[in-house]
Amino acid sequence: HANYKILSKADYHVDFRGGDFPESHLVHTIQLRVGEKVDKTTATMAKAFGLEYVLPGTPEIGHTSPGTMIHTLCTSGVASIISESGLGYRTQPLEEFVEDHIRGTINLLKHFGMMHGDPVMPAKQNYLDMEWCGVPAPEAGVFTALADYGDILKEEQVIGRITDIDGSLISEVKSPIDGVVHTMYPARLVFPGDNLYTLLKVDGPTGW
Template sequence: MFKPLEVKKGEKKFGYVEIVDNLALSVKMPIGVVRGSEDGPKLLVTGGLYPTEYCGIEAASRLYHMIGPDTLRGTFITIPVINMFSFQWRTKWVNLRSTSTTPYDGKNVNNVFPGDPRGTLSERIASKVWQTLKVCDYHVDFRGGDLPESHLVHTIYLKIEDKIDKLCLEMAKVFGLEYVLPSTPDIGHTSTGTMIHSAVTKGVASIISESGLGYRTQPHEEFIMNHVNGTFNLLKHFNMMEGELKRPKNQKFLDMRWVGVSAREAGVFHAIADYGDLLKENMTIGKITDLTGSVIEEIKSPIDGIVHTMYPARLVFPGDRLYTLLRINDKTGW
């Protein structure tokens, strides 16, 4: 069985590690390792935590192909698909009332870190990732819109009121996307049990990069390259690779207070605003019609801000989330 942490200097290897192999189930996880000829930090990238966020998977796969030991100081590790079982089952994140779960045990891998090597399938997956993650210096989880999401391109970093906060913020800015979103442990995607929370609280600088539209199941090159270019920025910034960094023209912070916009009526949803659109308060951002085309509800923005997520459902029910909006804060200074 492949042992990713035993790859020698100057080697580049790709293989599979065993998650579980018994009469009931057999699951493996792919890992690629590029170890430079010189000592240096370890950088891990992960994709497929939510396995229908395809752009991150493609980027994590492509980086293994692009990086060689001759140009690298330290070690680059990629796990293109964390949750292979859900990837094979094409299990999507459904809506704000549920999560992308592993069909075998009904759990969300991103709620059970650092996992349990003798637990359920999701807990074993998390445990296997954790064995690699905990020995790394830096980590980026490649994410993007899932099948029911149209998602803003940005990075997320976790603040835990510790000295590692400064390094995580540095990574989030250097990754080079247009927006940076702070987060705290009381927010779901960075709460206890998530991969990023487990990493940061154990001293591994970890961020999330969001780039991709999952409902377009063929990954778009622009979104893939956001992850790829951001990773090369980090490799260069931390002196693991030579070269100049790519900087955004106008990087800004986002306010971490989410503003949801939900349907009041049932009907056919027509989105007018989409991810990344800048909004003014009371601007019309969508409408709901009946099957004659008559408008039964106009959707208005409650704030000046930006579309973080548009949920491209066609038929909606009262209470269904249509948009998540955020306010824009100051420039990051990077």
């Protein structure tokens, strides 16, 4: 593969992502843990990139599974992380999300001594738990989201409403956990079982 031939010669690699088309997505980095020496470097990269959340990953999770670029590089000894910043459902990216990727890249260049200065870090940075919590639609109807990416939730908090076409309430959507909104799926018409949210628990400070 042409890309691999180039990237395999690198010391560091970042996969910039902006969210898939049906997603309103949390801003965070992803670090793959493969049980190799490279894990220490990727852990540092995921934190030094400077986003508010870091999601550890293992090969069993889709976005870091065998065959993905991050997995191929990490198992070949090249330190690779993913940066997630962007709302995939928007036809035009917002500047703030592009800036996250740019600022993070500059942070890495500074951390590894390729630029002068100190990385610009958030006031706090936390790990995310790796146990995904999906919130399906309980009924069919018109979905209105009351929570979006990055919102901190309490268990049983109302995070959405499903209504009839006249606006009458069919069902409330409640958070099953204390956690953060990783993904809100901005669909209007939903059916029972459709994904409305993916939530994650916050797993404590990274120590950066």
